[in-house]
Amino acid sequence: MAKTERKRTNVAGRSAKALSTTRTESAEPAETAKPKRAASAARSRKVPAEISRAVTAALDKKAQDVVILDLRNTPAFTDFFILCSGLNQRQVKAISDAVEDALRAAKLRPAHIEGYDRAEWILMDYFSFIVHVFTPQTRTFYALERLWGDAERIDVTEEQAKRA
Numbered sequence: 001m002a003k004t005e006r007k008r009t010n011v012a013g014r015s016a017k018a019l020s021t022t023r024t025e026s027a028e029p030a031e032t033a034k035p036k037r038a039a040s041a042a043r044s045r046k047v048p049a050e051i052s053r054a055v056t057a058a059l060d061k062k063a064q065d066v067v068i069l070d071l072r073n074t075p076a077f078t079d080f081f082i083l084c085s086g087l088n089q090r091q092v093k094a095i096s097d098a099v100e101d102a103l104r105a106a107k108l109r110p111a112h113i114e115g116y117d118r119a120e121w122i123l124m125d126y127f128s129f130i131v132h133v134f135t136p137q138t139r140t141f142y143a144l145e146r147l148w149g150d151a152e153r154i155d156v157t158e159e160q161a162k163r164a
Contacts, residue, residue: 047154050108051080051129055156057102058084061095063133067145070152080129081151083144085136089119095133096122 047068058066063084072079086092093116100110103126112125120138124131132144145153 047080048128050103050106050126051082053102053106054082054099054129054131057098058082058095058131058133059156061086061091061098063095064136065139066156068154068156069145069148070154071148073152074148074150076148076151078125078128078130081144081148082129082131083134083139084132085134085139087136089135092119092122092133092135096124096131099124099131099133 047070051068055066055068063086066082066084069081069083070079071081084095086095096113096116096119100113103109108126110124110126112123114123114125115121120135121142122131122133124133134142
């Protein structure tokens with residue numbers, strides 16, 4: 001029995017040693033990858049003009065908590081999500097209408113609009129980006145920011161939208 005116990009200790013010692021070696025090896029590439037990530041993050045901060053136009057239209061209707069999720073580096077079906085909230089159903093519809101009108105002026109039409117009748121969550125699909133307009137309760141319940149946590153999050157303020 002003593003031999004078996006020694007072998008178990010020896011095997012555990014080896015796996016711990018192998019694990020510590022793996023940790024140090026994986027730590028080195030992460031440090032060298034940081035400059036690349038910073039460069040790609042700086043590049044991805046630039047959003048297309050149609051997204052800036054949609055964000056500005058939403059902010060003009062007093063949309064709250066406007067966030068852009070950059071999904072280009074994730075396995076997603078679109079490049080961007082624009083998320084915003086209206087305080088009530090009437091404001092949610094007004095934000096949606098303003099975004100649609102602003103983009104229609106730029107000759108962009110949504111492929112699909114969903115949820116307009118209930119106005120709890122209106123989804124406007126423009127293929128390369130999707131606009132989500134929520135009531136605060138619905139946004140908290142579905143938590144798309146958490147669901148798409150791998151995406152780069154760009155918080156938008158009115159000052160940033162005016163500069164863009």
